Amino acid sequence: MGDTSWIANIFxxxxxxxxxxxxxxxxxxxxxxxxKTRELNLNLKKLREHLHTKLEIDSAENERRKEEMEKTKxxxxxxxxMVQVLNQKPGRxxxxxxxxxxxxxxxxxxxxxxxxxxxxxxxxxxxxxxxRAERGIIPFFKRxxxxxxxxxxxxxxxxxxxxxxxxx
Numbered sequence: 530m531g532d533t534s535w536i537a538n539i540f541x542x543x544x545x546x547x548x549x550x551x552x553x554x555x556x557x558x559x560x561x562x563x564x565k566t567r568e569l570n571l572n573l574k575k576l577r578e579h580l581h582t583k584l585e586i587d588s589a590e591n592e593r594r595k596e597e598m599e600k601t602k603x604x605x606x607x608x609x610x611m612v613q614v615l616n617q618k619p620g621r622x623x624x625x626x627x628x629x630x631x632x633x634x635x636x637x638x639x640x641x642x643x644x645x646x647x648x649x650x651x652x653x654x655x656x657x658x659x660x661r662a663e664r665g666i667i668p669f670f671k672r673x674x675x676x677x678x679x680x681x682x683x684x685x686x687x688x689x690x691x692x693x694x695x696x697x
Contacts, residue, residue, distance in 0.1 A: 539545050616622060637644045 616625065634648065637648070
């Protein structure tokens with residue numbers, strides 16, 4: 530019975546009773562804390578894995594974008610070089626100049642109302658001159674006038690006038 534009185538003394542003592550209840554509450558809170566810590570560590574590990582996966586995906590995407598950007602830069606440089614080469618080819622510069630003149634004409638038609646009739650007359654004259662040059666009349670005239678001397682100038686002018694009047 531001595532043992533029971535000692536145990537009964539412990540349970541009847543208010544200090545020891547409070548200490549026991551406090552230790553039990555502390556033990557429960559500690560176990561709960563351990564479980565919560567374990568859960569948080571698992572979540573942290575899971576988040577780190579997700580972050581690692583995301584960084585790998587982003588890294589691969591960045592590399593793909595860099596390669597695509599380099600490829601685009603290379604294509605741009607190639608196209609720029611091709612444009613320069615094409616502009617250097619015979620006839621390309623003249624075509625570009627024609628386009629510039631065409632745009633200038635459009636602007637002049639819009640800005641000055643008296644420009645159109647004068648331009649059309651001048652353009653017709655230039656076109657007729659080019660047609661004559663294509664038929665060979667003007668180059669023939671130029672050859673005759675440059676090759677003839679001072680004395681034969683009158684005879685060559687008569688011959689030119691004769692050819693001009695016949696339409697050759």
